[in-house]
Amino acid sequence: MFEQSLEFFTEGLTLAGMVLFRLVLPLAFMFGVGWVLWRFFAPEAVPQVKGARPESFGAFITRVRELPNLRVPVLSSGQVLALFIAIMLWIGATGFLIARFFWGLETASAMSDAMPWGLWIAFKLSFVACAAGGFTFAAIVYVFRLEKYRPIVRTAILTGLIGYTVFIVSLLIDLGRWYNIWHPIVMWNPHSVMFEIAWCVMLYTTVLYAEFSPALFERLGWKRMQKIMHVITVPLVIAGVVLSTLHQSSLGSLYLIQFTKLDPLFWSPLIPVFFFVSAVAAGLALMMVVPCINARAFHCENKQELIATLAKPAAIVLGVYFTLLVGDMLVRGELRTLMAPSAMSALWWVQVLFGIILPMALLFTPQAKSEPRVRYVAAGLVIGGVILERFNVALFGFSEYLGSLNTTYVPSFGEWVITLALIAGAVAVYVAAVKLLPVLPQPRHELAAKPVKSC
Numbered sequence: 001m002f003e004q005s006l007e008f009f010t011e012g013l014t015l016a017g018m019v020l021f022r023l024v025l026p027l028a029f030m031f032g033v034g035w036v037l038w039r040f041f042a043p044e045a046v047p048q049v050k051g052a053r054p055e056s057f058g059a060f061i062t063r064v065r066e067l068p069n070l071r072v073p074v075l076s077s078g079q080v081l082a083l084f085i086a087i088m089l090w091i092g093a094t095g096f097l098i099a100r101f102f103w104g105l106e107t108a109s110a111m112s113d114a115m116p117w118g119l120w121i122a123f124k125l126s127f128v129a130c131a132a133g134g135f136t137f138a139a140i141v142y143v144f145r146l147e148k149y150r151p152i153v154r155t156a157i158l159t160g161l162i163g164y165t166v167f168i169v170s171l172l173i174d175l176g177r178w179y180n181i182w183h184p185i186v187m188w189n190p191h192s193v194m195f196e197i198a199w200c201v202m203l204y205t206t207v208l209y210a211e212f213s214p215a216l217f218e219r220l221g222w223k224r225m226q227k228i229m230h231v232i233t234v235p236l237v238i239a240g241v242v243l244s245t246l247h248q249s250s251l252g253s254l255y256l257i258q259f260t261k262l263d264p265l266f267w268s269p270l271i272p273v274f275f276f277v278s279a280v281a282a283g284l285a286l287m288m289v290v291p292c293i294n295a296r297a298f299h300c301e302n303k304q305e306l307i308a309t310l311a312k313p314a315a316i317v318l319g320v321y322f323t324l325l326v327g328d329m330l331v332r333g334e335l336r337t338l339m340a341p342s343a344m345s346a347l348w349w350v351q352v353l354f355g356i357i358l359p360m361a362l363l364f365t366p367q368a369k370s371e372p373r374v375r376y377v378a379a380g381l382v383i384g385g386v387i388l389e390r391f392n393v394a395l396f397g398f399s400e401y402l403g404s405l406n407t408t409y410v411p412s413f414g415e416w417v418i419t420l421a422l423i424a425g426a427v428a429v430y431v432a433a434v435k436l437l438p439v440l441p442q443p444r445h446e447l448a449a450k451p452v453k454s455c
Contacts (some may be wrong), residue, residue, distance in 0.1 A: 093421030108414035122394035133283030134160015200247035285382035315363035355385010
């Protein structure tokens with residue numbers, strides 16, 4: 001009887017500790033940060049009298065309750081629908097995440113011992129590839145001194161920052177023993193690709209936050225911190241380029257040891273090179289799309305003349321990527337496999353024809369410099385092609401191996417909900433950052449009377 005009572009008491013303490021550390025403390029931290037940001041970014045709602053003593057917490061709560069007519073942004077019907085869908089995704093994802101962290105991965109995913117890396121891995125690889133614009137444009141502006149791209153460098157760094165942050169968040173969800181994520185900091189294994197990836201992600205994410213911090217310091221009016229960051233920006237960017245190069249290629253290195261499982265059309269000793277080159281292409285393509293979206297959504301200056309200069313470099317990178325792919329197929333003797341009708345060969349041809357050849361041809365045309373829609377379509381094809389490449393390597397390429405084990409992998413409903421919720425969260429963070437911080441190339445109030453060109 002005593003042993004049963006002791007076991008019950010121990011389980012109760014364990015459950016209370018899990019609730020405290022996994023729910024209460026994160027929520028308290030989130031609301032605390034929100035309160036601090038409110039104090040900083042809405043000073044007009046917190047009037048202070050010079051020389052007055054700081055108000056008490058009770059007086060603060062009373063004053064907040066007595067605030068007159070709080071401003072609520074006017075949303076269009078489409079924005080209301082998007083917000084409703086995002087909130088529903090977040091609510092659903094919260095339920096699946098509670099189940100995942102309390103009762104294990106199998107409650108929210110369809111992964112198994114045969115397929116331990118599923119949709120979340122493919123999603124992470126795609127998101128990180130699209131985040132490559134951060135180190136690409138930081139190097140272009142701060143290292144190569146191409147100042148004409150400075151108006152969009154903060155947007156590029158912000159997309160990279162959000163991409164890597166989402167990578168880390170999804171990694172915490174995906175890892176079986178996520179609470180051991182700190183182990184690489186003190187348990188070194190320099191022979192492991194995972195060890196290199198862990199350190200590169202930690203260091204480069206830190207560098208991205210440091211690179212983006214001038215926008216926050218400018219908003220807060222911290223002149224001294226702006227000067228300090230101005231001095232150390234170039235070394236930070238150089239470190240970021242090195243770390244991101246290592247990380248983008250190392251993600252491909254994870255699949256080098258899976259040559260017995262991954263389809264030969266998608267496995268190659270050059271996977272690390274493919275991942276890096278395609279990430280650069282995706283980063284350039286994304287920055288041909290995002291400024292156009294900014295111009296429409298936030299009524300900022302439309303930098304179409306500047307964006308047009310990215311068409312040729314992106315086409316050249318795609319040409320290098322295509323040459324590497326075809327050369328690899330020739331050297332490995334896989335051209336016959338490409339000609340054989342199969343689902344894998346069809347996926348390869350879709351990736352190459354619509355993700356490389358067609359957008360490369362569009363970007364080399366004169367219309368790519370004069371017509372924003374041509375660039376928009378070509379950039380969308382490039383991004384879609386890179387995402388398909390990541391899914392081919394991370395998911396589709398294992399179908400034959402799973403068939404040999406008489407099993408299959410189909411992402412569960414929970415996996416899709418969590419993935420879509422993360423994407424919605426990334427978009428929400430981007431919108432909030434653009435609204436609150438000086439990210440756009442020109443302040444909105446200076447362009448209120450200017451027409452915005454259609455993309």
